[in-house]
Structures are given as structure tokens and as C-alpha cells.
Amino acid sequence: MTNEKNVKYYDNLAVASSPHLVTALDTQKTMMWVLIALIPSFIASVFYFGAGAVILTVVCAACSMFFEWGYERLLGKKVTVKDLSACVTGVILAMNLPANLPVWMAVIGCFVAIVIVKQLYGGLGRNFANPAIVGRIVLLLSFTSYMTTWPVTRLNQTADALTGATPLGLLADGALAEAPSLKDMFLGNIGGAMGETCTIAILIGLVILIAKKIISPIIPCFYIGTVFVFSLIYYSVTGGDYSALHMALFHTLAGGVVFGATFCATDYVTSPIMKYAKVAYGIGCGLVTMIIRLFCAYPEGASFAILFMNVMTPLLDMVAQNYFYGIGAAEKAAKKAAKEAGKEAAK
Amino acid sequence: MFGAKHLNSIHAGHYKNTAGCATEVMxxxxxxxxxxxxxxxxxxxxxxxxxxxxxxxxxxxxxxxxxxxxxxxxxxxxxxxxxxxxxxxxxxxxxxxxxxxxxxxxxxxIKPPVITDQPSFISAVKESGLVGLGGASFPTWLKFNPRNLGEPMTLIINGAECEPFITSDHRTMLEDAQNIIDGALMIMKYIQAPMCYIGIEDNKQDAIDQFNRMFAEQGITNIKTFPLQASYPKGAERVLIYEVTGKTCNAGVLPADLGCIVSNVTSVAFLGQYLKDGMPxxxxxxxxxxxxxxxxxxxxxxxxxxxxxxxxxxxxxxxxxxxxxxxxxxxxxxxxxxxxxxxxxxxxxxxxxxxQSLIPEETACISCGRCHNACPFNLLPTGFADAYEARDVKRLNDLKVMQCMECGSCSYICPARRPLAFINKLAKGLVREASQK
The missing domain is CATH 3.10.20.600 (Ubiquitin-like (UB roll))
Structure with missing residues (x-):
């Protein structure tokens, strides 16, 4: 006690509620990983469609960020451009467009996506539908001929054929014989939205996202799986010039299924949180896509399917919370595991 | 994908910087x-x-x-x-x-306690001043005196030490192992537990090995080590019970009602020493x-x-x-x-x-569901936050907010840096208040 005066005590330390540790991954880094996962698709689109792809992507990313910044400044809100979510929206929207779309139309798409779909509903985390998907659908309905005039890839260009049909367009017109080979569809050497054609590039992105635990594999697996299984069953029953397996692969590789399943349907905000709701969501996306493709007027239905399931998301989450929620779920699973272990022991 | 062998957990980094530091007496x-x-x-x-x-x-x-x-x-x-x-x-x-x-x-x-039967054991534990040394500080004598005494019990000794940085339980296991064994045998005798498991995270392999060696040397077969995954929060009582026995312990249920008594490894080590010299x-x-x-x-x-x-x-x-x-x-x-x-x-x-003390800035929830996936009890912290904001007690009860044990995994994992565990505490307070009215 003699040297009490010389001792320095600290009496106003910082207090906070536990925990006092936090993981390194934040929203910005999450969005960064999505952008990284989009790089292979971007490279493929530049390879197949040339400078137009670069221009559209840059314009969309820049416009989306600008609209977000402008809206938040105008309304005196905190500017959240740094979290990169607007940039992700812009790039995903660009990947959903034909590479020869006039730039001013893409700007309108970005405006719809960022201002109308995202910000008017309260900004990041509050939108009920995927901004990029709605942006695309608005452009599709407003500028249908531009949005369905697909440029031919550079490898297939000839002097008199700068544009051509997509595989699904050919299917809808009953001209399946002219459709490209499955190999070309897998590699992306087909007409279509610039990011959607090259399946292998998208799959690289998917692997990156799953490996970095940015997304759960449930939604992409069940979405793509449902499309495959549904078309397999459909063509087994109806028959046709090609085998059911060929048609199932055709439907999986054509159009926006793989891209949508990887980058659009897995959008955190507009997809369910609960695991079993994710399963239902993935299956629902697949079913609606196939129903539109096979029975409706549009050749392609991935965007509409994802939008439809976006709206279903709160319902799915609610149902899942009623049946698979809390520690009881773990208990049920443990009982099941114990039963299985018992069966194995009996064997 | 839907694995259920283990409860959800997070990998928060161990930071066990002092694991190799032998205990110094101050x-x-x-x-x-x-x-x-x-x-x-x-x-x-x-x-x-x-x-x-x-x-x-x-x-x-x-x-x-x-x-x-x-x-x-x-x-x-x-x-x-x-x-x-x-x-x-x-x-x-x-x-x-x-x-x-x-x-x-x-x-x-001060002299070694004379223990002849269950009541004298309980009173000796009470006089020792022992509380749960894992952090909860629940009086140990009451824990060892369950209302369903006589039913088959399992003693689970908690040596998980899943909190980052802390190594004191680890050092106790290395330096005080004999006391832990003596204390465990004594507790097992008076709570009538035929088996005892010492749950230890597998990042403390030296402690596991040492116990196994000592059990073999001393011919002890009714105490076993139970290696746990080294992830947080494996040392939480309800998580540990699930991992060791597979039984689900809801909040409000006493572990003893499930036939489990969980005690921290340092508490047991103290008891082993106390039985020898009587020092509280x-x-x-x-x-x-x-x-x-x-x-x-x-x-x-x-x-x-x-x-x-x-x-x-x-x-x-x-x-x-x-x-x-x-x-x-x-x-x-x-x-x-x-x-x-x-x-x-x-x-x-x-x-x-x-x-190291900066509080990160909170941003908007992006509904990524990481908090739900991190929660050992499969709860939905982001749902608690929404319901709490609306002061919706019914919704909080529907979401079983009282099951939350405030482990903090949700706050740790949240990319939007939301103070979810803090909100859970407030929400639990709100529900308690409402139930008292």
C-alpha cells in the first residue's frame, strides 16, 4: 500500500457485450468473393463476344454503384457503396444481357435494379426480389427484340450472320436439329446472354463460392438437379428424336439455369435461411423453370422462376421454422442417427 | 449436408498462446x-x-x-x-x-474432511466453498445433490476449454491429473455414477494421452477420456451433454434429470485436493x-x-x-x-x-443465415433481432429465444457485424419481464 500513489490504475476501460472476437469475413469480403467467382464467366464472355462484353460489364457495374451512391446521397442516408453489393448486382445483370445490347438500355436495367428494386424497399437486405433478375425481366419485357437478339460467338461469326438463336429458341421453334452440340453448350460456344453460355466458367465460380463457404451448395444442387431430373422424366415419357439423357443435359446446359442457380438463386437476401426451405426453394426454381420452358410461351424461364421463388421465400422459411427448428431438430436427427446405427449393428 | 452427429459450432481460432506456460505461483x-x-x-x-x-x-x-x-x-x-x-x-x-x-x-x-456417507459428502463440498469453476459459479454441492439421486447417473467432466486464449483448465489437467482422478472417483461414489467421461477437445492431445496412460497404469476402467472436436462452443454444458451422451438438454431442464452431472475439470481437481488436506x-x-x-x-x-x-x-x-x-x-x-x-x-x-478493442460498425443484415448455421441449437438469431425490435414477445417465444445460451457464435460469425448475442440477451430479458406480468 506504500506505493499506492505511484501505481496507475485503469478505471475507464471499454465495456461491451460479449463476444469480443469477430470473424474476418464481413459483407464486403463476401461480395468480393462473389465478384471473384464471376471472373471466369467474365473472361469467357469477353472471349466469345469481344469488346461489347467488357463495355457492358463495366457500364453496369459503374452505373449500379453510381445509382446506389446517388440515391443514398440524395436521401441523406449513409452511403454503402463500399460494401460492393451494388457492384455485384451490376455485374450479374450484365452477365444476363446479350453482348450487343445498346448501352443506354443496360443503364435503365441498372436503374430498375438498384433504385426501384433495392433502394425503394430499404436498401441492402430489405429487397424481396433479386435486383439483377428484376432488372433483366424489365429489360426483357420493355425491349423484347433487343433482349432476344443474341449475337453469334466470335468463333461462329460469318459475314452475313452476326446474330442467331439460342438453343432454347431453336427448341421452341421446333428446330432442334440445328441446335449446337452439348460440347459447344458446355464450353459456351453458343448464342445467349453473355455470362450464361459458358457452363464450365460458371462451374468454376460455383466451386469457388462453395469452397470459400460463401454459399451453401443446397440451392444450386437442387435447382440444377431438378431441371435435369424433370426433363429426364418428361422426355422419357414423351420421347423424341434425341434420347432423354441428351435432352436432360440439353436443358441443364441451355439458357440461364446454371448461371441462375449459382449467382442469382443463391442471393442471400432473397433466398431462404433454413436448410429445408433451401431444398424446397431449389426444387421450386427447377420446376418453375421447366414448366415455363416446356408449357409456356417463353423459350426460357430461369429468371421468372427465380423471381417467383423469391416471393415464396418468406413462406418457405416460415414453414421450415415450424417443422425443423431449434434444438428439437437436432434431437430428431440424433434419434434418426441412433436408429441407423442400431440397424447397422443388427446387420 | 444435414449431418447431426455434432451440434453446429464455429472455428473461432484458438489463440492458446499460454498452453505451454507451466503455472507460476504468485x-x-x-x-x-x-x-x-x-x-x-x-x-x-x-x-x-x-x-x-x-x-x-x-x-x-x-x-x-x-x-x-x-x-x-x-x-x-x-x-x-x-x-x-x-x-x-x-x-x-x-x-x-x-x-x-x-x-x-x-x-x-483446517483438517481433511471426514466423509462417510452422502450427506457428509455434500456438507463437506458445501463447506469447501466450491462453485462451478468453469464460469457459471453454480454452487457445486447442490449439483451433486440432485433430486433424482439413485437413478443411474453419468458424471461428465468438462475439460473442453473451448474459449479462445484460456489454458488454465489445460494446465490443470496436465499438472493436477491425479487430483482429478481422485476427485472424480469420490464424486462417482456419492452420486452413484458407474461411468465418468472427461470431455477434452482434441487440440489438447497431451492431456488426453496423459489421462489414458494414468488410467492404464492405475487400472481404472470406469473413467474414460472423450475427445471432442476442437471448435467453439463444445464446452458449454448442454452441448457437452449432447456430444457425450446424445441427449438433448433444453434450457430449463436440469442435466441431472437426463442422468448427467457435468462438472468442470478444475472443480474436480480442487475437490480431489480438498479431500486430502481440507483447505477450502x-x-x-x-x-x-x-x-x-x-x-x-x-x-x-x-x-x-x-x-x-x-x-x-x-x-x-x-x-x-x-x-x-x-x-x-x-x-x-x-x-x-x-x-x-x-x-x-x-x-x-x-x-x-x-x-484489439474496436467495436466493429454494424451494417444491414443480408440474411445470409450464418448465425442460424453457427447456432449450436439451430436457433435463428436474426429472427430474434427482428422480433425484439418489434417487442414481439409471442414471436420471440415461437422462435424459442429462451433456448439461447448466449455463447456468442452468432455475433462472431455475422458478416454484417450485428451484435446478435447482445440482442438475444435483451430479448431474453424482455420475455422474462413479460412472463412476470
Whole structure:
């Protein structure tokens, strides 16, 4: 006690509620990983469609960020451009467009996506539908001929054929014989939205996202799986010039299924949180896509399917919370595991 | 994808910097301040007054209330005052201030307890002043006296130590293993448990190996080590019960009702020692770490040592501290002053500099569901937050907010940096308030 005066005590330390540790991954880094996962698709689109792809992507990313910044400044809100979510929206929207779309139309798409779909509903985390998907659908309905005039890839260009049909367009017109080979569809050497054609590039992105635990594999697996299984069953029953397996692969590789399943349907905000709701969501996306493709007027239905399931998301989450929620779920699973272990022991 | 063998957990980094630091015994400080509120339940009333001289192990606090354990002097010397001090919870504690004479004379009445049957075992545990040393500070004697005594019980000893930074339980297991075995055998005898499991995370392989070797040498077959995944929060009581027995322990259910009694490894080690010499709980092994501490390590110090003195023993502050935690970074409590004394259930003191103390800025929820996937009990913290904002008690109950054990995994994992665990605590308070009306 003699040297009490010389001792320095600290009496106003910082207090906070536990925990006092936090993981390194934040929203910005999450969005960064999505952008990284989009790089292979971007490279493929530049390879197949040339400078137009670069221009559209840059314009969309820049416009989306600008609209977000402008809206938040105008309304005196905190500017959240740094979290990169607007940039992700812009790039995903660009990947959903034909590479020869006039730039001013893409700007309108970005405006719809960022201002109308995202910000008017309260900004990041509050939108009920995927901004990029709605942006695309608005452009599709407003500028249908531009949005369905697909440029031919550079490898297939000839002097008199700068544009051509997509595989699904050919299917809808009953001209399946002219459709490209499955190999070309897998590699992306087909007409279509610039990011959607090259399946292998998208799959690289998917692997990156799953490996970095940015997304759960449930939604992409069940979405793509449902499309495959549904078309397999459909063509087994109806028959046709090609085998059911060929048609199932055709439907999986054509159009926006793989891209949508990887980058659009897995959008955190507009997809369910609960695991079993994710399963239902993935299956629902697949079913609606196939129903539109096979029975409706549009050749392609991935965007509409994802939008439809976006709206279903709160319902799915609610149902899942009623049946698979809390520690009881773990208990049920443990009982099941114990039963299985018992069966194995009996064997 | 839907694996259920283990509950959800997070990998928060271990930071077990002091695992290799053998325990150092701290010399008796000049002054100790012994809190009268060192257990869940009623605080004790001081039995001594200013000017009394006390001896090591002398009982200085007790009460007639049911849920309590007595408090003992940790040093010999003179009582210089009875203070009240604001505690980390915002309430006030009564502290008995003892100025040490440095002699550490032991109270002559201290001798090994005579235990012949279950009631004498319980009363000996009560007199030892033992509380749950894992952090909850629940009076141990009550835990060992379950209402369904006689039903088949399993003793689970918690050596998981899943909190980052803390290594005091690890050191206890390495340095005090024989006491743990002796204590465990004694507890098993009186709670009528045929089997005992020591749950240890597999990042403490040396402790697991040592126990297995000792069991083999001593021919013990009814105690087994149970390696756990090294992830947080495997040491939480309800998680540990699930991992070891597969039984689901809901909040509000006593583990004993499921036939499990869980005790911290340090509590058991203390009991093993107490049965030999009868010295009540007056010292504690504490991990002192954090980037503001000059020489981090494990220290055995008298209960009531001021945190400032304890850090002084570890070379003092290297840099100016901004945040000091009692306990680990996941569930530990940030205290506002380093004049606070060490209490029985302290297992770590962590002092962090300004850089390590920044509270991240909260951003909007992106509904990524990471909090749900991290929650050991499969709850939905982001749903709690929405319902709490709306003060919707029914929704909070539907979401089973009272099942939350405040482990902090949701806040840790949240990419939007939302203080979800904090909101859960507030929400639980709201539900409790509503149920009292």
C-alpha cells in the first residue's frame, strides 16, 4: 500500500457485450468473393463476344454503384457503396444481357435494379426480389427484340450472320436439329446472354463460392438437379428424336439455369435461411423453370422462376421454422442417427 | 449436408498462446479484496469486521440463505475494511479487504474432511466453498445433490476449454491429473455414477494421452477420456451433454434429470485436493493473456487478488489497456476497472490494447443465415433481432429465444457485424419481464 500513489490504475476501460472476437469475413469480403467467382464467366464472355462484353460489364457495374451512391446521397442516408453489393448486382445483370445490347438500355436495367428494386424497399437486405433478375425481366419485357437478339460467338461469326438463336429458341421453334452440340453448350460456344453460355466458367465460380463457404451448395444442387431430373422424366415419357439423357443435359446446359442457380438463386437476401426451405426453394426454381420452358410461351424461364421463388421465400422459411427448428431438430436427427446405427449393428 | 452427429459450432481460432506456460505461483499480494458474491444465489454476509485478524482458510462470509456457499480468507493478516464496489454487472458487491501479513498462517481448524456417507459428502463440498469453476459459479454441492439421486447417473467432466486464449483448465489437467482422478472417483461414489467421461477437445492431445496412460497404469476402467472436436462452443454444458451422451438438454431442464452431472475439470481437481488436506477454495489458476500484457502466462493466485496486481506479476502492461476481460473473449465480461478482485470462477484475465478493442460498425443484415448455421441449437438469431425490435414477445417465444445460451457464435460469425448475442440477451430479458406480468 506504500506505493499506492505511484501505481496507475485503469478505471475507464471499454465495456461491451460479449463476444469480443469477430470473424474476418464481413459483407464486403463476401461480395468480393462473389465478384471473384464471376471472373471466369467474365473472361469467357469477353472471349466469345469481344469488346461489347467488357463495355457492358463495366457500364453496369459503374452505373449500379453510381445509382446506389446517388440515391443514398440524395436521401441523406449513409452511403454503402463500399460494401460492393451494388457492384455485384451490376455485374450479374450484365452477365444476363446479350453482348450487343445498346448501352443506354443496360443503364435503365441498372436503374430498375438498384433504385426501384433495392433502394425503394430499404436498401441492402430489405429487397424481396433479386435486383439483377428484376432488372433483366424489365429489360426483357420493355425491349423484347433487343433482349432476344443474341449475337453469334466470335468463333461462329460469318459475314452475313452476326446474330442467331439460342438453343432454347431453336427448341421452341421446333428446330432442334440445328441446335449446337452439348460440347459447344458446355464450353459456351453458343448464342445467349453473355455470362450464361459458358457452363464450365460458371462451374468454376460455383466451386469457388462453395469452397470459400460463401454459399451453401443446397440451392444450386437442387435447382440444377431438378431441371435435369424433370426433363429426364418428361422426355422419357414423351420421347423424341434425341434420347432423354441428351435432352436432360440439353436443358441443364441451355439458357440461364446454371448461371441462375449459382449467382442469382443463391442471393442471400432473397433466398431462404433454413436448410429445408433451401431444398424446397431449389426444387421450386427447377420446376418453375421447366414448366415455363416446356408449357409456356417463353423459350426460357430461369429468371421468372427465380423471381417467383423469391416471393415464396418468406413462406418457405416460415414453414421450415415450424417443422425443423431449434434444438428439437437436432434431437430428431440424433434419434434418426441412433436408429441407423442400431440397424447397422443388427446387420 | 444435414449431418447431426455434432451440434453446429464455429472455428473461432484458438489463440492458446499460454498452453505451454507451466503455472507460476504468485507471491501473496499486499492486499486482497474478497467478494461476498461469488456464487449464483444469495451473497454472503461478512463474519469479520474491521481490525479482526484472519488466517488462511478461515471462513469470513456465510449466510442462512439456501443457495450459497461460504467464502474463506485467502491470506493471513488483518481486515482493514468492508467495502462496497460496483461490479461488472452494474450492481454492488460487498468486499472484505484484508491486508496480508505475508506469513500465510493456516487456520488450525483446517483438517481433511471426514466423509462417510452422502450427506457428509455434500456438507463437506458445501463447506469447501466450491462453485462451478468453469464460469457459471453454480454452487457445486447442490449439483451433486440432485433430486433424482439413485437413478443411474453419468458424471461428465468438462475439460473442453473451448474459449479462445484460456489454458488454465489445460494446465490443470496436465499438472493436477491425479487430483482429478481422485476427485472424480469420490464424486462417482456419492452420486452413484458407474461411468465418468472427461470431455477434452482434441487440440489438447497431451492431456488426453496423459489421462489414458494414468488410467492404464492405475487400472481404472470406469473413467474414460472423450475427445471432442476442437471448435467453439463444445464446452458449454448442454452441448457437452449432447456430444457425450446424445441427449438433448433444453434450457430449463436440469442435466441431472437426463442422468448427467457435468462438472468442470478444475472443480474436480480442487475437490480431489480438498479431500486430502481440507483447505477450502482460496486460490485459483488463472490464465493471464492479451496483447497488452508483457509476459502472459498461467498464474496460481489467491482469490481476491486485484486484477492490477495479477497483471503486475505478469510483467505489467506492455501497452495501455483499453479492454480487460474476465473470462474468455466469447463469453467473458468486459470490466471497467482493473481494481476489481479475482473471484472463484475467474479462469482468465485478458487485457487488450486499443487496436484489439474496436467495436466493429454494424451494417444491414443480408440474411445470409450464418448465425442460424453457427447456432449450436439451430436457433435463428436474426429472427430474434427482428422480433425484439418489434417487442414481439409471442414471436420471440415461437422462435424459442429462451433456448439461447448466449455463447456468442452468432455475433462472431455475422458478416454484417450485428451484435446478435447482445440482442438475444435483451430479448431474453424482455420475455422474462413479460412472463412476470
Amino acid at each position: 507471491p501473496v499480494p499486499d492486499v486482497v479484496k474478497i467478494s461476498m458474491s461469488q456464487n449464483i444465489g444469495a451473497p454472503c454476509k461478512p463474519l469479520v469486521k474491521k481490525g479482526d485478524s484472519v488466517l488462511v482458510g478461515q471462513k469470513i462470509g456465510d449466510t442462512d440463505a439456501f443457495l450459497h456457499v461460504p467464502v474463506h480468507a485467502s491470506v493471513s493478516g488483518v481486515v482493514t475494511g468492508i467495502e462496497t464496489q460496483r461490479n461488472a454487472m452494474g450492481g454492488y458487491d460487498t468486499l472484505v479487504v484484508i491486508e496480508s501479513d505475508g506469513k500465510q498462517e493456516i487456520d488450525p481448524s 477454495l482460496v486460490k485459483k489458476r488463472v490464465t493471464i493473456d492479451g496483447d497488452a500484457v508483457a509476459k502472459p502466462g498461467n498464474v496460481l493466485l489467491p482469490i481476491g487478488t486485484m486484477i492490477h496486481d495479477a497483471i503486475g506479476f505478469c510483467g505489467g502492461y506492455k501497452e495501455e489497456p483499453r479492454k480487460i476481460l474476465m473470462g474468455g473473449p466469447m463469453m467473458g465480461r468486459a470490466i471497467f476497472s482493473d481494481r476489481m478482485p479475482i473471484v472463484k470462477n475467474n479462469n482468465a484475465i485478458l487485457a487488450f490494447t486499443k487496436e
